[in-house]
Amino acid sequence: MVRKNLLLAEDDELLASLLDYRLQKGGYNVHVAHDGRDVKEYLKTATPDIIVSDIMMPYFSGIELIDHVRNDLNSKIPIIIISSAGNEENVLSAFELGANDFISKPVSPSELLVRVGRELNKP
Amino acid sequence: MLLSVPKIHTDLLWVLTMVFSGLGILYFFFVFILRNRISAKASKIASKKKILGPMISNFLFFETDSSKEEKSEYIKLKIEIRELLKEPFNRAVLAEILLDLQKDVSGDARKRLFKIYQDLDLHLDAFEKLKSWRWEVVSKGILELTQMQVSTAYGFIKKFINHKKGVIRKQAQIATVSLKHEGIGYFLDTARFQISEWQQLKLLEVLRNIEDFDPPRFKAWLTSKNKDVVLFALRLIKYYNQNDADAALVELVKHKNDQVRSEAIQCVKEFNVYEALDVMKAVFRKSKVETKIQILDTMASLGKDEDLVFLERIARKSSNFLVKSKAISTINEIAPGTFLPTEGIDKKIPTQNFKNNVESSSTQLPEVMDDNESQQEANAPASGKNEESLEFEDYLNADQENEIIFDLCFMEELQDILDEYDESEEEVNVLPLDFLPVVSEGEEIDPDTGAHIENEENEAEDEEKFRKELETILATIKSPEEDVPADPVETELGFIPIVVETEVEEQSENPIESSDEAILLIEVNEMEVVEAEEISNLYSGNRETLIIPEPELEGYETKNQNSIDWKAFTTDSGFAFNAEYPTTYGEKISNEDKDDGINENSSPDIEFKGFSIFQELFRSCDTESKLILLDEILAVGDEKEVHFLKTLSNDSNKKVRAKAEVILKELLEVLAPEEEIETNDFIKDTENTPFIEEEKILICPEKSRNDSDLSQEIDTMKPLEHCFLEVGDHKDDEDLLFELDFEPVDSSLEELQENSNPNEAVVQEQVKKEEKLFDTLIRNIKLFPQKLKGKTNG
Numbered sequence: 013m014v015r016k017n018l019l020l021a022e023d024d025e026l027l028a029s030l031l032d033y034r035l036q037k038g039g040y041n042v043h044v045a046h047d048g049r050d051v052k053e054y055l056k057t058a059t060p061d062i063i064v065s066d067i068m069m070p071y072f073s074g075i076e077l078i079d080h081v082r083n084d085l086n087s088k089i090p091i092i093i094i095s096s097a098g099n100e101e102n103v104l105s106a107f108e109l110g111a112n113d114f115i116s117k118p119v120s121p122s123e124l125l126v127r128v129g130r131e132l133n134k135p
Numbered sequence: 136m137l138l139s140v141p142k143i144h145t146d147l148l149w150v151l152t153m154v155f156s157g158l159g160i161l162y163f164f165f166v167f168i169l170r171n172r173i174s175a176k177a178s179k180i181a182s183k184k185k186i187l188g189p190m191i192s193n194f195l196f197f198e199t200d201s202s203k204e205e206k207s208e209y210i211k212l213k214i215e216i217r218e219l220l221k222e223p224f225n226r227a228v229l230a231e232i233l234l235d236l237q238k239d240v241s242g243d244a245r246k247r248l249f250k251i252y253q254d255l256d257l258h259l260d261a262f263e264k265l266k267s268w269r270w271e272v273v274s275k276g277i278l279e280l281t282q283m284q285v286s287t288a289y290g291f292i293k294k295f296i297n298h299k300k301g302v303i304r305k306q307a308q309i310a311t312v313s314l315k316h317e318g319i320g321y322f323l324d325t326a327r328f329q330i331s332e333w334q335q336l337k338l339l340e341v342l343r344n345i346e347d348f349d350p351p352r353f354k355a356w357l358t359s360k361n362k363d364v365v366l367f368a369l370r371l372i373k374y375y376n377q378n379d380a381d382a383a384l385v386e387l388v389k390h391k392n393d394q395v396r397s398e399a400i401q402c403v404k405e406f407n408v409y410e411a412l413d414v415m416k417a418v419f420r421k422s423k424v425e426t427k428i429q430i431l432d433t434m435a436s437l438g439k440d441e442d443l444v445f446l447e448r449i450a451r452k453s454s455n456f457l458v459k460s461k462a463i464s465t466i467n468e469i470a471p472g473t474f475l476p477t478e479g480i481d482k483k484i485p486t487q488n489f490k491n492n493v494e495s496s497s498t499q500l501p502e503v504m505d506d507n508e509s510q511q512e513a514n515a516p517a518s519g520k521n522e523e524s525l526e527f528e529d530y531l532n533a534d535q536e537n538e539i540i541f542d543l544c545f546m547e548e549l550q551d552i553l554d555e556y557d558e559s560e561e562e563v564n565v566l567p568l569d570f571l572p573v574v575s576e577g578e579e580i581d582p583d584t585g586a587h588i589e590n591e592e593n594e595a596e597d598e599e600k601f602r603k604e605l606e607t608i609l610a611t612i613k614s615p616e617e618d619v620p621a622d623p624v625e626t627e628l629g630f631i632p633i634v635v636e637t638e639v640e641e642q643s644e645n646p647i648e649s650s651d652e653a654i655l656l657i658e659v660n661e662m663e664v665v666e667a668e669e670i671s672n673l674y675s676g677n678r679e680t681l682i683i684p685e686p687e688l689e690g691y692e693t694k695n696q697n698s699i700d701w702k703a704f705t706t707d708s709g710f711a712f713n714a715e716y717p718t719t720y721g722e723k724i725s726n727e728d729k730d731d732g733i734n735e736n737s738s739p740d741i742e743f744k745g746f747s748i749f750q751e752l753f754r755s756c757d758t759e760s761k762l763i764l765l766d767e768i769l770a771v772g773d774e775k776e777v778h779f780l781k782t783l784s785n786d787s788n789k790k791v792r793a794k795a796e797v798i799l800k801e802l803l804e805v806l807a808p809e810e811e812i813e814t815n816d817f818i819k820d821t822e823n824t825p826f827i828e829e830e831k832i833l834i835c836p837e838k839s840r841n842d843s844d845l846s847q848e849i850d851t852m853k854p855l856e857h858c859f860l861e862v863g864d865h866k867d868d869e870d871l872l873f874e875l876d877f878e879p880v881d882s883s884l885e886e887l888q889e890n891s892n893p894n895e896a897v898v899q900e901q902v903k904k905e906e907k908l909f910d911t912l913i914r915n916i917k918l919f920p921q922k923l924k925g926k927t928n929g
Contacts, residue, residue: 024235024239025181025184025185025188026184026188026232026235026236026239027236027239027240029185029188029189029192030188030191030192030195030236030239030240030244032192033189033192033193033195033196034192034196037196117239118238118239118240118241118245119239119240119241120240120241120242120243120244121196121240121242121244122242122243122244123242
């Protein structure tokens with residue numbers, strides 16, 4: 013079975029490593045990017061099957077990432093947004109720009125795994 | 136005297152420069168060293184975190200049903216981490232990692248984190264911190280134990296609840312409350328220091344987030360000697376809706392502390408503690424303004440009539456505006472309408488409904504004045520001001536004066552009409568004004584400026600008044616031959632050549648409303664008569680500008696150009712009559728003759744055929760929409776739509792006409808079980824019965840016809856709407872007055888009647904008399920506005 017590529021954009025290294033471990037254990041090839049520049053660089057060279065991104069990131073926020081993917085790259089890659097609680101405005105903006113799903117911090121790694129799977133299995 | 140500069144030794148200056156430069160260099164050196172040390176430590180921690188992070192992840196997501204390889208890897212990691220944890224630095228880093236992660240993860244992963252923390256004995260380090268002499272270390276230790284949910288630390292931490300250091304105390308209070316369910320009780324029992332508002336909020340937040348928390352009965356702490364504990368207990372009582380502390384709440388209303396009292400009053404309001412009302416009244420005087428307003432607010436929801444005296448006294452005597460206005464609003468809450476607005480109110484305008492005044496103004500002007508004065512006087516004490524009685528001239532402004540004069544003139548003029556009517560010694564059963572499409576302007580005209588004045592307020596009153604006046608006239612006009620009072624509907628419309636409709640719906644009791652609806656239906660049939668609003672304004676608008684326009688009745692005109700076929704008119708206006716009711720008045724009389732004066736059907740039910748909602752929709756839509764609506768009629772329509780569809784069968788649009796016919800057929804089939812009678816009657820009405828033939832003849836009277844080819848003429852007859860379209864000229868507004876002619880409209884009809892009725896000559900004579908009489912009446916009415924204008928203009 014081919015493992016799907018997942019781009020995880022999260023500036024918190026601890027959380028990123030935790031989610032990375034969980035997602036890899038869940039059957040995905042995970043590429044972790046710790047800021048927006050990493051994300052852009054990665055997207056120039058590869059096309060992930062799904063992107064999981066924190067909204068608040070240095071250099072390049074999750075909102076800008078969605079805009080970049082949807083408008084500059086014209087890609088329909090599923091994007092799941094991770095946002096801290098009480099950040100509803102950003103979440104709404106993300107959805108307006110084309111985010112597919114949203115999960116709030118504190119994140120349940122198991123829940124994230126389920127959401128990723130659901131997005132990838134959507135027709 | 137000149138000032139001399141003190142002499143400073145140059146060597147000393149050099150020495151000082153060197154010293155300060157050395158100190159500066161030393162300072163920057165220490166800063167540099169310190170910074171490097173911190174950054175080195177940070178990088179060391181970061182690198183350690185990079186090592187320990189995945190290890191923690193491995194620990195977190197290890198599953199017992201994993202493969203052997205994973206299990207062996209897990210055991211290796213465990214050994215490795217045990218080795219690492221021998222170093223305090225690594226332990227500190229690992230504890231930090233776990234503390235960070237517990238903020239970012241939830242669910243099962245978080246629980247595992249707590250377990251790992253204790254499994255690795257990291258909580259022991261936190262316990263050690265509690266023994267530190269440095270308050271920040273102790274506080275950090277308490278925080279760590281609290282965040283990692285080390286419940287065994289409860290016993291150690293609760294000792295710090297009354298710590299002299301505020302930071303430790305507050306941290307310990309939160310820890311105590313969060314670590315165990317009974318912590319809140321212990322805290323409230325033992326707290327001796329002040330509990331800040333912020334701390335209370337944080338504690339409440341902690342309580343809210345405790346799973347399966349069963350709150351104790353907080354009324355137990357209302358007796359605490361610590362007022363902050365009492366305050367917090369009151370807030371918790373309110374938050375958890377513990378309404379079993381009424382007696383304590385009543386006592387706490389008497390608390391010397393305003394904050395406690397205020398909170399207690401809030402609880403009193405929340406839990407409707409009526410027993411506290413008297414206490415609240417007692418403490419009112421000594422309370423602060425905020426508490427007073429709170430008491431008044433509570434009384435607004437709990438207060439009764441007996442509290443009004445107290446409240447009125449406050450409203451009267453209180454010097455504080457806020458308290459006073461709150462007292463007034465409280466009174467109005469308990470007894471609505473006690474206090475009315477007084478500021479900026481034009482007191483010249485009487486408060487009482489002017490309608491009643493106007494009705495009685497023609498004969499009882501002084502009473503009007505008295506009523507208004509009494510109303511003003513009644514309001515005066517409520518407003519708390521002694522206002523002088525107003526003179527009649529003060530408040531009777533020009534508009535009202537005009538209105539009263541108008542009413543006087545109107546009544547006088549109507550009386551004249553009635554007198555003339557009596558003198559003529561004619562018999563007329565009705566004054567059938569209801570069906571007249573009469574229009575008056577909906578605005579008053581200012582006699583001075585000529586500007587239009589909105590008079591919406593009086594519309595309803597005027598309508599009622601006008602109706603009453605008409606009823607008075609109708610009551611005055613009585614037929615001597617009528618021993619038994621006729622049915623009101625018959626009385627009103629008996630003179631009209633009547634079209635029979637089998638289906639009888641509810642009888643409209645209000646003739647004016649019937650008239651309105653009839654005219655509305657005329658509108659639906661695209662007769663440009665008048666807007667419904669204008670019709671209503673007839674009864675409500677300015678009598679000075681009362682216009683009785685002649686409706687555009689082209690197509691209803693008979694061979695006499697000035698006569699109108701009212702039967703056709705009323706038929707198309709939506710009136711429907713009992714099928715067994717005679718077609719014309721003459722026919723009716725003949726029937727009565729046949730029945731020896733007793734006619735069972737002498738009280739016909741005049742009805743509308745039901746107003747289809749689709750009529751309104753059809754008015755403003757294009758052909759496609761109409762076709763869609765026709766489909767919808769079939770889906771949702773009922774008998775109301777049958778008549779409407781019948782009218783559509785004469786529609787100018789071929790598509791609509793064709794579809795309407797199809798839909799009508801289908802609808803009749805659908806409604807067949809319920810509408811069998813109606814359908815049969817409809818067929819009878821449209822095909823067989825002679826009066827329908829008469830109706831069709833009347834619609835297109837220019838055609839010559841005889842009895843033999845009546846059916847042929849019906850076929851060739853134009854649709855009603857076509858009749859309207861063909862007639863082009865509209866009379867000027869000045870000529871928009873009725874000219875009615877009720878002469879027999881067709882010779883063939885007369886012949887028919889002659890054949891069928893041996894008393895035809897007598898009947899015809901009676902009919903003519905009545906029609907002439909009605910003409911006279913209408914002429915008088917049409918001249919009335921002109922006379923009225925003359926009178927009102929002096």
